[in-house]
Amino acid sequence: MCHYPARFAVRVDTDRKARLFVAKINSGAKAFTALQIYLPIAEISVNLFFLMGMGGAVGFLSGLFGVGGGFLLTPLLIFTGIPAPVAVASVTGQVTAASTSGAWSYWRRAGIDLHLALYLVLAGILGAFGGVMAFSALRAVGQLDLVISISYLVFLGLVGTLMLNEAVRSLLKRRAGVISRDKLPGKHNWIHGLPMRVRFKRSNLYVSVLPVLAIGAAIGFLGALLGIGGGFILVPALIYLLRVPGNVVIGTSLVQVLAIMAASTVLHAVNSQSVDILLAFCLMVGGVIGAQFGASAGQYLRGDQLRALLGLLVLLVAIRFAFSLLVTPEDPFSTAILGIGEDVQ
Amino acid sequence: MRWLRTCLVALLTLGVTAPVGAERLVSVVSDKVVSIDSTFSGETMTLFGNIEPDLDSGDHYVEGPFDVIVVIQGPAQDRVTRRKTRQLGVWLNTEQLAFKSIPSFFWVLASDELTDIASDELLTMEGILPETRPQLTVVQGSGDPQTFGTELVRLMTEAGLYGVDPRGVHFQSDTLYSAQVALPADVPNGNFLARTYLFKNGEIASMRAEGFSVRKTGFEQFLNLSARQYPWAYGFACVIVAIFTGWLGGVVFRR
Numbered sequence: 001m002c003h004y005p006a007r008f009a010v011r012v013d014t015d016r017k018a019r020l021f022v023a024k025i026n027s028g029a030k031a032f033t034a035l036q037i038y039l040p041i042a043e044i045s046v047n048l049f050f051l052m053g054m055g056g057a058v059g060f061l062s063g064l065f066g067v068g069g070g071f072l073l074t075p076l077l078i079f080t081g082i083p084a085p086v087a088v089a090s091v092t093g094q095v096t097a098a099s100t101s102g103a104w105s106y107w108r109r110a111g112i113d114l115h116l117a118l119y120l121v122l123a124g125i126l127g128a129f130g131g132v133m134a135f136s137a138l139r140a141v142g143q144l145d146l147v148i149s150i151s152y153l154v155f156l157g158l159v160g161t162l163m164l165n166e167a168v169r170s171l172l173k174r175r176a177g178v179i180s181r182d183k184l185p186g187k188h189n190w191i192h193g194l195p196m197r198v199r200f201k202r203s204n205l206y207v208s209v210l211p212v213l214a215i216g217a218a219i220g221f222l223g224a225l226l227g228i229g230g231g232f233i234l235v236p237a238l239i240y241l242l243r244v245p246g247n248v249v250i251g252t253s254l255v256q257v258l259a260i261m262a263a264s265t266v267l268h269a270v271n272s273q274s275v276d277i278l279l280a281f282c283l284m285v286g287g288v289i290g291a292q293f294g295a296s297a298g299q300y301l302r303g304d305q306l307r308a309l310l311g312l313l314v315l316l317v318a319i320r321f322a323f324s325l326l327v328t329p330e331d332p333f334s335t336a337i338l339g340i341g342e343d344v345q
Numbered sequence: 346m347r348w349l350r351t352c353l354v355a356l357l358t359l360g361v362t363a364p365v366g367a368e369r370l371v372s373v374v375s376d377k378v379v380s381i382d383s384t385f386s387g388e389t390m391t392l393f394g395n396i397e398p399d400l401d402s403g404d405h406y407v408e409g410p411f412d413v414i415v416v417i418q419g420p421a422q423d424r425v426t427r428r429k430t431r432q433l434g435v436w437l438n439t440e441q442l443a444f445k446s447i448p449s450f451f452w453v454l455a456s457d458e459l460t461d462i463a464s465d466e467l468l469t470m471e472g473i474l475p476e477t478r479p480q481l482t483v484v485q486g487s488g489d490p491q492t493f494g495t496e497l498v499r500l501m502t503e504a505g506l507y508g509v510d511p512r513g514v515h516f517q518s519d520t521l522y523s524a525q526v527a528l529p530a531d532v533p534n535g536n537f538l539a540r541t542y543l544f545k546n547g548e549i550a551s552m553r554a555e556g557f558s559v560r561k562t563g564f565e566q567f568l569n570l571s572a573r574q575y576p577w578a579y580g581f582a583c584v585i586v587a588i589f590t591g592w593l594g595g596v597v598f599r600r
Contacts, residue, residue, distance in 0.1 A: 045530035100591025269580030288594025325435040333496040338423035
């Protein structure tokens with residue numbers, strides 16, 4: 001007769017272990033500082049310093065590499081028990097702040113090509129609209145999860161491998177005593193032969209606007225579809241396709257990320273009402289501090305070293321992601337609150 | 346409204362199933378309102394009560410032994426349960442089933458093992474067993490409701506939102522009992538219903554329903570309302586805060 005305890009037998013899975021571990025860190029920090037903060041939209045209580053520390057660590061990377069860091073922060077937040085839609089939406093706010101801070105620091109060093117950024121942002125906004133439409137279309141045919149997962153894997157894997165490969169080669173050359181210029185070899189490729197050329201003074205470029213607009217639109221499209229700022233794709237695209245010099249590439253990329261993420265924050269707030277301003281603010285405070293240190297640290301590293309590190313980071317995330325897709329999950333079941341406007345076919 | 350409906354259902358079932366016994370329950374909840382402020386990190390609720398002779402029966406004392414079950418039920422929410430399957434070589438959420446208006450919180454406190462207090466049939470009929478909850482709601486989507494319902498209850502139990510505590514009700518004397526439930530830090534907000542059942546010889550002798558609410562106060566409530574009622578303004582406010590914080594950081598840490 002007594003059958004319910006058996007049915008309740010707790011199946012401990014890795015995810016739960018990780019959550020317990022985070023909870024343990026959380027409670028350890030709690031004993032240390034006793035500063036819990038209740039997040040009104042996430043409806044959960046989290047340690048303030050834990051949040052700010054996490055924001056700070058990711059902000060450091062964002063300042064160092066000129067990427068938003070959303071692709072690292074979102075999974076971390078979900079791990080700590082914050083509902084996924086709230087994590088995704090609130091991180092857009094944090095990325096907006098971190099990229100503002102980073103962009104400001106590059107602006108003072110004349111590290112932004114505003115002319116180029118303007119083209120990228122305008123095309124990016126158009127691309128974002130396309131991304132939102134593709135999102136709805138894919139959801140309607142029930143293939144959204146598959147497309148998002150595969151795209152993540154392909155982009156992270158491809159970008160990571162390409163960057164790491166190029167950067168390691170460059171590092172080896174330097175070690176071999178070859179003096180390499182800051183500009184990449186083969187400054188002109190087929191892209192530079194396209195019509196409608198525009199002069200970008202700060203970047204010392206005279207290229208067609210077509211590839212610039214195409215890159216901007218593609219990043220906007222992917223950003224809206226995959227929920228990422230796209231910095232980790234934009235930086236290599238600007239370097240390898242357009243040959244934008246290293247001293248303005250990160251600052252310019254940050255401006256694009258800032259614009260796209262600011263727009264996403266508003267869209268998330270309106271569509272899903274899942275932006276937790278308190279959560280975003282705690283992450284921001286940590287993030288802007290981290291981003292300043294990251295931007296300063298970036299000056300002590302050479303371009304190829306930075307690219308090698310970012311390539312490695314992106315590749316690691318890709319591997320982690322591939323792992324979760326390919327390895328049989330310990331618990332195939334999961335549950336979540338049905339969000340506003342969300343429905344199940 | 347949902348809470349009212351639940352209340353009505355509870356009262357109706359009470360009318361149908363509860364025999365007019367010689368006992369009645371007098372019960373109290375320690376807090377009618379659990380306020381959530383920025384430092385909220387969970388709270389312990391105490392429910393206590395006394396078993397008294399029914400006024401109509403003319404008795405002056407009650408005769409045991411008694412068993413008490415307290416069912417604490419949170420506000421209803423729509424939940425989706427997903428199952429991953431292998432598709433084109435990768436593991437993806439392919440099947441999903443939505444459960445409409447399922448309790449967001451469901452804890453059963455009892456003075457003994459449930460199976461020793463009453464029969465499974467009676468417990469199921471009264472909606473006391475957590476595993477019967479998914480069967481009581483409307484489902485939508487692909488997937489077997491039986492399997493997905495069982496898994497949903499398991500997942501909610503692992504998250505600490507559902508559960509059965511056979512030692513959750515203590516008798517302080519023959520007729521005075523108390524029950525304690527720990528509301529976790531991520532307790533759902535809204536109206537809660539605490540149903541107290543008095544069992545005697547495996548039958549329901551009496552039943553009481555008590556309501557309490559968990560709600561945000563002050564700044565937390567202000568933020569929550571803004572996000573719901575003025576989403577555009579809230580979104581722009583978030584961006585302004587973000588840009589200002591970012592800029593301030595840049596100025597403060599100028600080097």
